[in-house]
């Protein structure tokens with residue numbers, strides 16, 4: 001986290017500021033996606049907490065904790081779908097749009113499907129899609145298991161990559177994500193420091209759902225910011 005002096009006349013109660021407000025880092029990292037993600041940032045600052053999408057302590061670190069952290073998956077997605085004619089990506093449990101909305105803004109040539117069961121969150125996600133003109137995003141109000149059933153019935157094509165953050169431990173997540181993938185697709189999961197322990201516990205489940213080469217990568221978030229952990233699992 002960036003340590004920065006707060007402007008003296010602003011208090012935590014009444015001020016809506018972000019620690020990276022005066023930094024060039026978001027613009028440098030997000031490049032062409034910055035204008036859209038600045039709007040997303042400002043919407044989150046204004047509405048994210050009252051609408052239950054971010055915690056009260058996150059209001060001042062929306063760039064780092066939510067947007068730049070989500071953007072860490074972008075190079076992994078780009079690589080995972082690089083050989084696909086249709087670059088189809090599913091984000092499971094998108095919540096406030098992490099990492100789905102951020103990744104979709106950064107990768108306009110990929111088609112994103114955001115899978116989220118909660119009505120209020122789906123409303124928020126659809127609002128973001130309309131407001132920011134993200135025409136590469138479809139929001140599905142569903143649990144991942146329901147989407148998996150659609151794939152099994154051949155009503156939906158499987159995806160080249162699946163992303164997720166803070167949805168469930170790997171033991172459960174394996175069954176919610178790996179069946180969404182086509183053969184040679186990849187699961188890209190943002191995880192905490194216990195990523196390797198989670199992977200070790202989930203070994204059997206990963207194998208059961210035809211996952212292989214499960215590994216943890218340390219992914220950069222931005223200069224001077226703590227890197228994040230990304231779990232990668234290949235679908236056989």
Ligand SMILES: C[S@@+](CC[C@H](N)C(=O)[O-])C[C@H]1O[C@@H](n2cnc3c(N)ncnc32)[C@H](O)[C@@H]1O
Nearest residue numbers: 092093094095098116117118143144165166167
């Ligand atoms: C803790 S939130 C994380 C939201 C977002 N990914 C983030 O990082 O801020 C977990 C989300 O997963 C969703 N969820 C829970 N079970 C799910 C399932 N079986 N399939 C898809 N989404 C699910 C919840 O509705 C919730 O929005």
